[in-house]
Amino acid sequence: MKGTHLGEFQEIVLLVILSLDDNAYGVTIKQEIMEKVNRGISRGALHTALTRLEEKGFITSEQGESHPDRGGRKKRYYTVTNRGIAALHGAKEIRDQFWGKIPRLKLHPGYDS
Amino acid sequence: MYPELQGDLLEEFLLNVEEFGHVKARWIYRQEVLKMIRPSIVKALKKTTNSTFFGMLQINIKLAFRSLLKQKLYTAINIGGLAMSIAVSTLILLYVQSETTYDSYHPNKDRLYRLAVDRTYPDHVSQYARTPVSMAEQAAIDFPEIETYSKIFLNNGGVNVTYDNETFLENNFIAADRNFFEVFGVNLINGKRNEVFSVQNAAILSENAAVRYFGDDDPIGKILRSDLGDLIVTGVAENTPKNTHFKFDVMVDFEILDLGYLQKPNFLNFGVFNYLLLKEGVDVDVVNKKFDQLVENYAAGEIERRLRMSFADYKASGNGYNYYLQPVQDIHLNSHLEGEFQVNGNLTYIYIFSAIAVFIIILAVVNFINLATARSTERAKEVGIRKVMGSLKKQLVGQFLAESIFVTVSSTIIGLVAAYLLLPTFNNFADKTIIFQDFISLSTLVLFGLFAVLLGLFAGLYPAFFLSSFQPVAILKGRIIRGKKGQWIRNGLVVFQFLISIVLVCSTLIVGQQMKYMQNRNLGFDRENVIVLQRTAGIKDLETFKTEVKRIPGVSSIGGSSALPGSSELFFGSAFQVTGATESISLNCMVVEDEFLHTMNMNLTSGRFFSKDFEDSLSLILNESAARSLGIMNDPIGQLVMNNQDSGNPEGDKVYRVVGVVKDFNYKSLHNEITPLVIFNNERYLSGSLANLVIKADIRESSNIIRSVENLWLAQAPDQTLIYSFLDQNLSQLYATEKKSGDLFLVFTGIAILIACIGLFGLATFVIGSRVKEIAVRKVLGASTKRVLILLMHDFNRLVLIAIILSVPLVIWFMSGWLEGFAYRIQIGQTWTSFIAGGLIALAIAWVTVSYHSIKAALANPVKNLRSE
Structure with a gap:
């Protein structure tokens, strides 16, 4: 297996798709990322991430309706699979584990630079 | 995207x-x-x-398959025509391959040569395949370029070999030098190379012969009885391959033969086949130039001793020997000399057949193009709809090409299978033993596949572009495609097809004319009603045998001779000199009995035949050419002629008196001119060499006569095989190559015509299909059916006439070349009947082919065709 490892960007994409529920297609995913994560991404990068996720079996896709705004082309809607959700949970657990180990009051005095 | x-x-x-x-x-x-x-x-x-x-x-x-299935007739014509031409071309290819690979089995084939000679006489040149016994041997001593040599003697007429009371006449009985196996690519299966000739009367058998005599027994050491005495089998060699210019079943040591003057070391008597193996890197021309010197050194002295004149004078009087080497692989196709082992093939025919193969393929491709364009009227709508639906021109071209490749590939497969199935028949017909499996290999299959695809591309290109360039609007509006642009191409293709067909028809007819001419030509003797018995030397009491045969009902006369018309190797050469003349010339000779000339019904121009009433042992009969050569044409009878004998001959020179002159008769094949001939009646000459009897008999009784002769023969010569034949058949055997090629020609012509007809049929469909409305209008306006028919036929007549006119010069050029191979031939002017017949055949065939469509169109009810307007 090429790896079920979930990259950071891929994790975000998964979360975005989940949050968009059944309105997750190319344009909305990109907009959501740009707005909520405040990160400029190219369509190509997004597409690559989506292909990878689909290869890994974390998401599935299906063709949706076409629209005159899109020059009559169909949308492709993405949904997160159970496996994708499990992977997200896995990633979260790992992080939570580490967060749990950090002493709560260990704050570093100093200045934010 | x-x-x-x-x-x-x-x-x-x-x-x-x-x-x-x-x-x-x-x-x-x-x-x-x-x-x-x-x-x-x-x-x-x-x-x-x-x-x-x-x-x-x-x-x-898938589309190609569907559209082909939709038009079953066209598909059948297309695939059938193409498959047929591929099958025929494959067979021709196999034939050509087999003919061009003769003698490639010798290990040193590139350095192995046969010695041949152009012998110049004062009045003619003869080319012999057989050369004197000592030539190769001496050349190998004198020329440093020669590695080794070998000579082969073929016993014409065969040798009887008996084992266990079973006698076979071995026609392929040869005598060879002891280094035979070093020079030629024949391998021993049984026996050792350096031991097989260790005994004097050793015999080496071919595998076939060994099985024939001994079955499964070990042949080594067995003793065979033969005309030459007892032979001990010392070895078995593999059968000589089918494509070899010489073959053998029994081989003996050259030394045990008793050939008399032919075998004694000499440089003058053309008796054996000499082979020279040159050293590597030697230029054959260098060796060829040296033979003149060899003749000067050795033959000259012999000539001077024999003729008592200086060699310089001899040469000055127009005599000469031009020896040269023939590459052994060229013999089969390029060597047509006197006294060959067997009738050789002919390079010209190889070229002709290859050309025919190519033409037949081209004809089929032309058909394909023609039929495809002819269908354009029907397919125009399809193309229109496709274009409207958004098909690109590229895609349409792709589709049509796929269709044509589909056709060519399936035709190729069918053609190959057909060739495989037809091969046994073809082998039989062409007298070959070609094995299909030898030819089929991965590379040939790949080549055929490639060929099929390329053929499909090539054939499909024009129709594909033609069809896909239609304007959809125009087509769908219902306008019929006129295709004026492509007209000259289609017409040109049909003219081309008919041109080839007519050339083939005319050539076939002319070949037939020449064959008929040769069969009917007055040869100067009777060839019908003559039965020939060969190898009669084994009969103990020849006189009794002859009288007995004469008593058989139906037999009118019988006569013996040393040689027969048609078997030119049986004539021997000897030198003659008119008394008083200083020049001596070599002439062909034969020895006959009193009754021979009478039996053959030859014509005298002056004097008399030999007769019992005269003592003729010192008499000669000349043919007209001989009388001319000797310079005594004006007053030949009674002239004294001296026969110069070999100095070794104890009897010395003899003087003969000319008693008769016989009209020139064709004792060689009609390829050659009649050369001078001297006929002896000398009993001494006869002994041993009188090997043939000719019987003039009523041919209707032949089966009875032969049965009676067989009984007489058994009584007289029980261990000799009776070989009888009919003279006319023997003579037609001389033209076997021509006959065979003529037959093949006929078949190819038939196929070419058939294919051309398919093409014409296609064109007729197209042309008439596009004139349906015109015809309907004409009929409505009062044209009669006959009138319409004539109008439609006119176009096709024009095409065929153009083809006929173009074919005439081609045939004349081509066939005069062919006819030049015959010394006695019809004049090209005499062949005009063939041209007329060929033209008429072409026209008739064209009419028959076109009539189906024409008549259908002319009879059609005009209402039907005009309703849609």
């Missing part, structure tokens, strides 16, 4: 326009697109195009 991506891009673009304005939105769009160029996307893109290509191919093949 993924439609979703495009959709996303566009949607976003519109959003951006709202937000940032047109200019920036566009800029973003471009950037986005550029950023898409990343490996993962581009790669995926490639994969998708591939799959559509294969998808299209699949669809194209």
Whole structure:
């Protein structure tokens, strides 16, 4: 297996798709990322991430309706699979584990630079 | 490109326009697109195009199959015609391959040569395949360029060999030098190379012969009885391959033969086949130039001793020997000398057959093109609809090409299978033993596959572009395609097809004329009603045998001779000198009994035949050419002629008196001029050499006569095989190559015509199909059916007439070359009947082919064809 490892960007994409529920297609995913994560991404990068996720079996896709705004082309809607959700949970657990180990009051005095 | 991506891009673009304005939105769009160029996307893109290509191919093949099935007649004609021509061409290819690979089995084939000679006489030149016994041997001593040599003697007429009371006449009985196996590519299966000739009367058998005599027993050491005495089998060699210029079943040591003057070391008597193996890197021309010196050194003295004149004078009087070497691999196709082992093939025919093979393929391709364009009227609508539905020209071309490749590939497969099935018949017909499996290998199959695809591309190209260039609007409006543009191409193709067919028809007819001429030509003797018995030397009491045969009902006379017309190797050469003349010339000779000339019904121009009433042992009869050569044409009878004998001959020179002159008769094949001939009656000459009896008999009684002769023969010569034949058949055997080629020619002509007819049929469909309305209008306006028919036929007549006119010079050029191979031939002017017949045949065939469509069109009810307007 090429790896079920979930990259950071891929994790975000998964979360975005989940949050968009059944309105997750190319344009909305990109907009959501740009707005909520405040990160400029190219369509190509997004597409690559989506292909990878689909290869890994974390998401599935299906063709949706076409629209005159899109020059009559169909949308492709993405949904997160159970496996994708499990992977997200896995990633979260790992992080939570580490967060749990950090002493709560260990704050570093100093200045934010 | 993924439609979703495009959709996303566009949607976003519109959003951006709202937000940032047109200019920036566009800029973003471009950037986005550029950023898409990343490996993962581009790669995926490639994969998708591939799959559509294969998808299209699949669809194209499916469509091709469907459209071919829809038009069963056309498909059958197309595939059938092409398959037939491929089958025929494959057979020709096999034939050519077998003919051109003769003698390639010798290990040193590139350095192995046979010695041949152009012997110049004062009045003619003879070319002999057999050369004097000592030539090769001496050349091997004198010339440093020669590695080794070998000589072969072929016993014409065969030798009887008996084992265990079973006698076989071995026709392929040869005597060879002891280094035979070093020079030629024949391998021993049984016995050792350096031991097989260790005994004097050793015999080496071919595998076939060994099985024939001994079955499964070990042949080594067995003793065979033969005309030459007892032979001990010392070895068995593999059978000589089928494509070899000489073959043998029994081989003996050259030394045990008793050939008399032929075997004694000499440089003058053309008796054996001499082979020279040159050293590597030697230029054959260098060796060829040296033979003159060899003749000067050795033959000259012999001539001077024999003729008592200086060699310089001899040469000055027009005599000469031009020895040269023939590459052993060229013998089969290029050597047509006197006294060959067997009738050789002919390079010209190889060229002709190859050309025919190519032409037949071209004819079939032309058909394909013609039929495909002819169907354009029917397919025009299909093309129109396809274009309206959005087909690109490229795609249509692809579809038509797929169709044509489908046709050629399936034709090739069918053609190959047909060739395989026809091969036994063809072998039988062409007297060959070609094995299909030898020819089929992976590489030939790949070549055939490639050929099929290329043929399909080539044949489909014109129709594909022609059909796909239709304007959909025009077609769908119902306008019929006139195709004036392509008219000259289609007509030209049909003219070309008929041109080839007519050339073939005329050539076949002319070949037939020449064959008939040779069969009917007055040869100067009777060839019908003559039975020939060969190898009669084994009969103990010849006189009794002859009287007994004469008593058989139906037999009118019988006479013996040393040689027979048609078997030129049985004539021998000897030198003659008219008394008082200083020159001596060599002439062909034969020895006959008193009754021979009478039995053969030869014509005297002056004097008399030999007769019992005269003592004729010192008499001669000349043919007219001999009388001319000796310079005594004006007053030949009673002239004294001296026969110069070999100095070794104890009897010395003898003087003969000319008692008669016989009209020139063709004792050689009609390829050669009649050369001077001297006929002896000398009993001494007869002893041993009188090997043939000719019986003049009523041919209707032949089966009875032969049965009676067989009984007489058994009583007289029980261990000799009776060989009888009919003279006319023996003579036609001389033209076996021509006959065979003529027959093949006939078959090819038939096929070419058939294919041309298919083409014409296609053209008729097209032309008449596009004139249906015109015909209907003419009929409505009062034209009669007959009138319409004549009008329609007119076009086709014109094409055929053009083809006829073009074919005449071609045939004349081509056939005069062929006829030049015969010394006695019809004049090309006499062949005008063939041209007329050929032209009429072509016209008739064209009419028959076209009439189906023409009559159908002319009879059609005009209402039907005009209703749709």
